[in-house]
Amino acid sequence: MRRVLVLLSQALLAAVPALAQQDLTGEYISMFHEDQPERIPGPALGDYLGLPISDAARAYAEAWDASRMTLKEHQCMVHVAPYIFRGPGPVRIWQEKDQETQEVTAIKIYHGTYQQTRTVWMDGRPHPPESALHTWMGFSTGKWEGDTLTVYTTHMKQGWLRRNGLPESDRATLTEHFIKHGDILTRMSMITDPVYLTEPLVKTDDFIRNTHLDVNWIWPCEPVEEVVTRAKGAVPHYLPGTNAFLKEFQETVHVPETAQRGGAQTMYPEFKTMLVAGVRTASGAVQPVRIQQSQIATDSEIHVIPVRENIYVLTGPGGNVTVQVGRQGILLVDTMSGESSGRVLAAIAKISSASLRYIINTQSGPDHTGGNAALRKTGRMVFAGPGAGALTDAAEGAAIIAHGEVLKRMSAPTGQQSLMPAAAWPTETFFGDEHDLYFNGESIQILHQPSANTDGDSIVYFRRSDVISTGDLFVLNSFPMIDIEKGGSLQGIIDALNRVLDIAIPEFNEEGGTLIVPGHGRLCDEADVAEYRDMVTIIRDRIEAMLKKGMSLAEIKAARPAFEYEPLYGSTPNWSTDQFIEAAYKSLTRKN
Structure with missing residues (x-):
């Protein structure tokens, strides 16, 4: 009988989630003082400081014209999973449980910004093949590591590293850690992108529990013809070397051009020493980190x-x-x-x-x-x-x-x-x-x-x-x-x-x-x-x-x-x- 009781108690303990796991359920609002330009007015054109971008990402951003967002195909595009947390809208988190076992099968995250619902699967399912459909929120799986929820996301569409034209490719992956301290929810994210980043981009965001529940949670969008005089098929962009707005940030905040243009070297304290010491290439810029052409992973399976x-x-x-x-x-x-x-x-x-x-x-x-x-x-x-x-x-x-x-x-x-x-x-x-x-x-x-x-x-x-x-x-x-x-x-x-x-x-x-x-x-x-x-x-x-x-x-x-x-x-x-x-x-x- 004693052995039966021991086995029964072990089974009951196995069925109970680890005490270290946090209940993230609730509604949260952004702490707007964090990276405020990202959340409300938008970052300055040409501001790539502190981002480990590739030369290709910089060239893409320098040619980007905000008028492209007036195209019908672009008007209702939303931010991808890594960037949407920097929007102004609230966030709601809840659990979904199996009806029979009451085990958590998924954690849902709803963003008031762009009205997006994200599913984090907690049931151990694998990620789909690379050839499956990519979405704004991607395909996410999660697991608890102590009191930290760790989430891994693939299958995201092309989006923004920063909404001043810096792209994130559809080959990027995202690792996140969600940690709760009282009413404060901290999210640490790490983006890996073989196309537009030369090193992982690591950031944190903080949210505070919202107890008033008085915010708008919807974002209806219907595309229309915003520029009726534009030729059919035209795509707004700047030809290389013609974007006159790229100097505005540098002239306003008085940072060196080599810093403003970003790159992995601008993330580290040694970069200031390099500037003072004048460590530059023959072209006058700090030596950029170069990446090899990104290859799509292939296999012989159909x-x-x-x-x-x-x-x-x-x-x-x-x-x-x-x-x-x-x-x-x-x-x-x-x-x-x-x-x-x-x-x-x-x-x-x-x-x-x-x-x-x-x-x-x-x-x-x-x-x-x-x-x-x-x-x-x-x-x-x-x-x-x-x-x-x-x-x-x-x-x-x-x-x-x-x-x-x-x-x-x-x-x-x-x-x-x-x-x-x-x-x-x-x-x-x-x-x-x-x-x-x-x-x-x-x-x-x-x-x-x-x-x-x-x-x-x-x-x-x-x-x-x-x-x-x-x-x-x-x-x-x-x-x-x-x-x-x-x-x-x-x-x-x-x-x-x-x-x-x-x-x-x-x-x-x-x-x-x-x-x-x-x-x-x-x-x-x-x-x-x-x-x-x-x-x-x-x-x-x-x-x-x-x-x-x-x-x-x-x-x-x-x-x-x-x-x-x-x-x-x-x-x-x-x-x-x-x-x-x-x-x-x-x-x-x-x-x-």
Whole structure:
């Protein structure tokens, strides 16, 4: 009996949370004297002092124009999880418990600033694959370390390190420690960003319990046309060296330019000694810390990411495949490379055992059509088309639909060897602006986008599911791959991105709503496309300005018009920054 009582007492103790754990539940308001410019008026332009930013982050901020926030795609963007605590709004924290066990499964954090709810999972679940959707608040898991709640967050959208143009990339991660002392809640944060930081950025924020409960907790936002005279597709920014406002902070507070420009060295006491001693580089600036180009972590696994009720995306090193399933069968958008076919089929089998009926190719590249032959033969057409002969022809494989230019690129004139086997060619083509299909109870539009990557690119829009597959018109691992010889153009890429933005409608605060599957990279929404569109448009404007000065291709490459974006997009093995700049140059100087 005594042994039973001991075991029972041990079980009861195990079920009780450690006494050191704090109850963070409550409503808190910011202590506004802390970093006051961040919370209310906004930091001064050009003030990067004490921040371990990279050269790319500084260049991004120096080109940033606050007028960009008047674009419809930017008006309702909110601060990401690391920065939102510096907003003026209140914070509410509460626990969610399992109904049966009463164990804490999650801690919720609601921000009155931008009306954001963040979930910190406490049940030990893993973080999703990198290719899953990124959000403003990210994906957070937590654990208690004594009386401190430690939270780790991934999957955040691009946001601000400081809201004067200093960016935080979508590859950043966040570690936080929440500590409570009476009515004071202290949050210590550490941001690690391989793109825009050279060292972790560590900060603290303090909040005091609010007992009055008399504050506004909502932030409705509806985008409108704020500047009706602005040309469609224009993105406000400063060309390099033209931002006259960058000197204001330095002239007001009288700090040396080398300090004002920030960098890891400005965080440490030794920096003042360096300034006094005159430790400088030949250019007159304190030697910056340089980072290598950021690489997207890749693996050979194909991940199945749920998108909507009957829509999935297969992500892997060979590109993305959109999968629609339903009572009529399976439809695919693109098929990855040929060597990935076995793994693609295995991934599809995890989703559905139905027959493959349709393949839609967004372009002719082997990373989109390489699996056509192997995957097509596992399926069958819905019906035999006109001229197909006996209905038994319907069993010969799934239908492959693409723009007519795709068939031209994949096949070859009579007597010549084609690049792809005939079994991989489209079985159904179109030459107009769009091709419509109704399958699995859903309207599907295949929208031709001329002169983009090539002359045969298409966007696939699942109207009921509200999902867009863009092919390589939008990718997250490289600059746009423009094939001049196959009819591609820089302006065509920009037009395609703006078309996607015209179709997409966010659910709330520029998040969710229409979901977008890029040709390569993670699942996205409108905000992600807007950032990419901005980048391509800004680089176009810079190259055009250089051309007006009479600069040659070699001079333009040396000027590095894509400098701040190189860590994000310039590390693709088969498509370098130089190749992109050269293609953009040829596109902008080509005579029609």
